[in-house]
Amino acid sequence: MNNLLRYAIEQRKQYLIDQLIASGLYTKESTYLFRWTLSDLEQEYTFVKCMKK
Template identity: 50%
Template sequence: MQNYLREAVEKLRNYYIDQLIEAGLYIKSDREVYSLTLSELQSIVKKTLKNERRLGIFT
């Protein structure tokens, strides 16, 4: 059971990392983004999407 949860968390982390790299906030070689926790990644993505919607970049 633990392995499933660990895999799910890791997949979600990778998803958020990919989103931040695609948005141009981080570059793939930047180690900082890979050291962030899932909660930190979620927070950054949430703030980024909120700002993009406010600016009309993301619809």
């Protein structure tokens, strides 16, 4: 069960990182994105999404 939850969290984090990079505000070289928590990534994604509207 723990592995399944960990996998789901890592998948969600990767999706958010990919979306932030696609937004153009971050680059693939932005290695600090990979150190952010899921909550941090969710907040940043929401912020960027609201800015784009």
